[in-house]
Amino acid sequence: MTSKRRMTILACAGMVMAGCSNAATTATPSVVSSTRSTAAQPATATMSPASIDAAVCRGEDGLESRGRGFYSTFEQLMLTDGQELSIAPISLSAQMGALTTIGAPGDEIDGSDIIDTASPDVRLALTKMIRDAERLAQHYADVANGSLVANSDLTPIVDSFTGALIACTMAGHQPSWFDPENSRAIDTTRIET
Template sequence: MSSTSKTDATVCSGKDGLENRGKDFYPTYKEILLTDKSSIKPVTLSAQLVSLPTIAATGKETYGSETINEASSDVRLAITKMIRDADRIAQHYTDLENSVLSAKSDVTPIVNSYTDALIACTLSGNHPTWFIPEDLTGN
């Protein structure tokens, strides 16, 4: 079993972690936080969210749950919740784009769980290099 700090680094800042698989959603996330809205098309948002459930997956794995389960409890819980929210909302927006659904979707769950994942990774000392909290203040 890996050490927690090494696993946290793999999950948060490793090449298969939030570092690479979370950066596509970050510009939309910033826009939502700074303006409380987004002009992104549903299919584009869905495409941005699709990579989040693959965090910590390597090789032919689809999900990295085995590695994530070895992370510290704060990182494990935050990443797992974010993955669940991303997976659900990505599918919803794909369906919406394909006119299967007509209800307006709320991105609050993924924004909140993405925030929690960024915080957990930062507190573990393994935040993604592209995450600059000062950018989110609007100053």
């Protein structure tokens, strides 16, 4: 799950630095925009697509760390066909917010520059997952604030998260917490070895 510090960072970034003070520790996270950051990104021109795949799948800013929080929710959704989801909307929003920052170095919020240089399968799977997560992060933040009813279909994020796990596994960089041979939450017949 996303730490309180990370939630504060996401909330502050969503406020575009205006009004970011000690009160921000109780702020509701806002959706992370997919616009490109103007901050300097790491030089990826000298990295091979395989190195970039490793970074966005298993690196400290990759699916390994930023997808861990959603994985338990994902397993619960898969094992119960979504019938018994017991998670607060704000927690689900935070999990989605963390997924949107995959590939972003440090406290940055946009990792699209590095993801865009990954191998095609990894790039497409992560980009789709991030897009689905962005949409749901805002939706569940609104639900938590009482402005909407929680009626969103989670099938797109389940499908795209599965696709990202498969793409990283096929590239040889599966997250350590994901074992396709023992996972009850994913159809392992989709992963060909």
